[in-house]
Amino acid sequence: MRLFLAPMQGVVDHPMREMLTGIGGYDRCVTEFIRVTNTRFPEKVFKRYCPELLQGGKTLAGTPVYIQLLGGDPHWLSQNAAKAARLGAHGIDLNFGCPAKIVNRNDGGSVLLKEPSRVAGIVRAVRDAVDPAVPVTAKIRLGFSDASLLSEIAGGIEAAGASELCIHARTREDGYKPPAYWQHINAVRQQLSIPVIANGEIWAPADALEAQRQSGCTDLMLGRGALACPDLARAIKQQAVGVVPELMPWSDVLEGLTDFFENADQPCPKYIGNRTKQWLSYLRRQYPGAELLFQRIKRLGTVAEILAAIDTHRSLDVEAL
Numbered sequence: 001m002r003l004f005l006a007p008m009q010g011v012v013d014h015p016m017r018e019m020l021t022g023i024g025g026y027d028r029c030v031t032e033f034i035r036v037t038n039t040r041f042p043e044k045v046f047k048r049y050c051p052e053l054l055q056g057g058k059t060l061a062g063t064p065v066y067i068q069l070l071g072g073d074p075h076w077l078s079q080n081a082a083k084a085a086r087l088g089a090h091g092i093d094l095n096f097g098c099p100a101k102i103v104n105r106n107d108g109g110s111v112l113l114k115e116p117s118r119v120a121g122i123v124r125a126v127r128d129a130v131d132p133a134v135p136v137t138a139k140i141r142l143g144f145s146d147a148s149l150l151s152e153i154a155g156g157i158e159a160a161g162a163s164e165l166c167i168h169a170r171t172r173e174d175g176y177k178p179p180a181y182w183q184h185i186n187a188v189r190q191q192l193s194i195p196v197i198a199n200g201e202i203w204a205p206a207d208a209l210e211a212q213r214q215s216g217c218t219d220l221m222l223g224r225g226a227l228a229c230p231d232l233a234r235a236i237k238q239q240a241v242g243v244v245p246e247l248m249p250w251s252d253v254l255e256g257l258t259d260f261f262e263n264a265d266q267p268c269p270k271y272i273g274n275r276t277k278q279w280l281s282y283l284r285r286q287y288p289g290a291e292l293l294f295q296r297i298k299r300l301g302t303v304a305e306i307l308a309a310i311d312t313h314r315s316l317d318v319e320a321l
């Protein structure tokens with residue numbers, strides 16, 4: 001079984017990838033999407049999205065990082081993909097799943113799922129342009145409004161030369177509403193010979209088993225669940241070898257969160273604490289302690305105030321939990 005950390009714009013950036021892959025269990029990460037219109041980006045753009053390029057394209061834990069591109073123009077996507085590969089990306093992932101209106105209005109993301117031949121054309125152009133040693137993969141949803149084109153989309157992606165296909169088991173219209181329809185992946189998986197990766201709504205080791213059962217996929221991609229449970233991938237892998245999975249206690253997560261705040265969350269005075277609050281908003285789904293800490297820091301905006309609140313939380317709330 002392979003587990004992939006999902007790309008999440010504004011959330012799963014370099015510090016978050018380092019933190020989560022440092023805990024373990026992940027076989028691959030994907031950067032946030034780089035939106036391509038009609039330019040070939042300079043090197044610094046790829047290095048901004050993927051600072052791992054400076055360390056061999058892997059996180060410090062050794063997990064390879066693919067660069068994700070999004071757009072509707074095969075020419076410019078190929079140009080940028082070839083450049084990312086030359087800079088050392090371990091793979092190029094193409095985003096055909098983004099539901100954002102602004103992105104869809106500009107001919108990118110899930111809107112392309114309405115036109116399977118365009119999706120295939122993009123994959124083919126990118127595949128042809130990129131060094132054959134570098135994998136090109138695609139990430140899709142079940143469809144735009146329904147799953148009626150799924151088989152055609154997936155078949156086209158395989159025929160165009162993609163090495164793997166990740167399917168987020170919801171349509172664009174489903175947004176992020178539960179459930180994820182893992183069973184819809186199964187038929188299309190059987191039709192393809194490339195590996196298919198199931199994604200969506202995996203929050204706990206038991207969900208991973210159920211996603212595998214319904215989709216028939218062995219490989220999974222974890223998104224929001226990876227943020228709610230920082231050791232989810234490790235726990236899923238333990239479960240796979242027969243060990244009863246145990247998730248980290250809140251006191252351990254809190255140490256990681258404090259490090260994250262101190263080292264990765266002070267980009268400019270206006271935004272101090274925002275990334276930590278954002279991460280807490282995922283963690284509180286799993287940990288009551290995260291909710292308590294979120295309430296303590298949500299209106300604070302200086303390093304000193306937030307560190308003091310974390311200390312208070314540690315001495316008052318954590319004891320009481």
Ligand SMILES: Cc1cc2nc3c(=O)[nH]c(=O)nc-3n(C[C@H](O)[C@H](O)[C@H](O)COP(=O)(O)O)c2cc1C
Binds near residue numbers: 006
């Ligand atoms: C805040 C946020 C940002 C996302 N950004 C991206 C992205 O940049 N590229 C992408 O392919 N998917 C993106 N996604 C979708 C996730 O990769 C994933 O497919 C989706 O969240 C479903 O998985 P989950 O239920 O495990 O979270 C994003 C999702 C969220 C919630």
